Structure formats: C-alpha cells, structure tokens
Amino acid sequence: MGIDILYSVSRAVLGLIFVLFIPGYIATYSFFKDGEVDALERVALSIGLSISLVVLTVMFSNLYLGIPINFVSIVVEIAFICVFFGNVTAFQRSSVWMGLYGRFVSKLTFVGDPKRKKKLFMISGISIIALFLAVDIFYPYIFIEPVKEERVLFSRIAEPYNFSD
Structure with a gap:
C-alpha cells in the first residue's frame, strides 16, 4: 500500500x-x-x-x-x-x-544607430501584435470546418441549440 x-x-x-x-x-x-x-x-x-x-x-x-x-x-x-x-x-x-x-x-540590430534600432523594435512590435490579431480573427475559419445543412451554415464544434425541447 x-x-x-x-x-x-x-x-x-x-x-x-x-x-x-x-x-x-x-x-x-x-x-x-x-x-x-x-x-x-x-x-x-x-x-x-x-x-x-x-x-x-x-x-x-x-x-x-x-x-x-x-x-x-x-x-x-x-x-x-x-x-x-x-x-x-x-x-x-x-x-x-x-x-x-x-x-x-x-x-x-543596427549597431550604433539608436533611431534605426527604435524603428526596428516598433516595426517588430506592431508586426507581432498584427499577427496575434490575425490569428484571433481567423482562428474559427482555419480550425473549424463548416458543414452546410439546409439553409444555415453550421460548424462541427458549435452545433445549434434546439429551442423546441
């Protein structure tokens, strides 16, 4: 034991x-x-x-x-x-x-030029934020495969709620 x-x-x-x-x-x-x-x-x-x-x-x-x-x-x-x-x-x-x-x-890294280095960091930061936003926006379209049923387009993950029960 x-x-x-x-x-x-x-x-x-x-x-x-x-x-x-x-x-x-x-x-x-x-x-x-x-x-x-x-x-x-x-x-x-x-x-x-x-x-x-x-x-x-x-x-x-x-x-x-x-x-x-x-x-x-x-x-x-x-x-x-x-x-x-x-x-x-x-x-x-x-x-x-x-x-x-x-x-x-x-x-x-633009050694010796602080203005160009700051510009590089700003561009990198904006690019990373834009990438995160793009992933968040397009995540449902990439990972959820749509299934067409009659007139309404549903996905396999989010099934519609049946209100008649």
Whole structure:
C-alpha cells in the first residue's frame, strides 16, 4: 500500500517536471546565452515555454498529422522538442554559428544607430501584435470546418441549440 502511494506520487512529480519544465529549460538555452538571464528568470521562462511548446506540438500533431493523443505520442513529442532545441543550442555554440552570427545579426540590430534600432523594435512590435490579431480573427475559419445543412451554415464544434425541447 505504501509503495503504491510512493509510486503514484513519484510518477506525478516526474511527469510534471517532464511536461512543465524540461522542454522549456532546454529551449531557454537556445534563446538566451548563459549570462543573459539569471536562474529565477530561466525557471519562469522554462515553465511558460514548456506549456506553450508542448500544447502547440500536441495540438499540431493531432490536427494536421492525425497522431492520436496518448501517453506514448506525448512522450515522443516532448522528446522531439528536447532533442530539437538541444541540437539548436549545440549548433549555436559551434564555430559555424558564431561566424554567421557575427556577419548577419550585427546588421539586423543596427549597431550604433539608436533611431534605426527604435524603428526596428516598433516595426517588430506592431508586426507581432498584427499577427496575434490575425490569428484571433481567423482562428474559427482555419480550425473549424463548416458543414452546410439546409439553409444555415453550421460548424462541427458549435452545433445549434434546439429551442423546441
């Protein structure tokens, strides 16, 4: 009886760490260098990134690839996220990446010109906001497939309420 409880608790704790922490923690090393963020920020970012990466990967693989949502598929997808971002981090720390970084990224950041840098940040911010608005507006048209019934157009998710009952 005591071993069953210990097994259940340890399985839940390790599962939460595997889903809510590890993918984002590995991803933070590909987004930020070692000294850019402190430990508390890295932990907070890793939890947020893990939630978003795991949810989006599972949703994408289910909707578009037809992969069912079960224990094995989720473990494989989380392992894929970890391996992908681990490889990105390893590539970034290699000498090939450092040469590309020095050549192209310095041109994108407009080093030495604060007006152009501010303009770049404004354009980037407006583009991100516009992208979020476009996703919010067109989400029903992308993910809900309409079904035509008689004269009214309904979707599979939102069925009409029958007022005659």
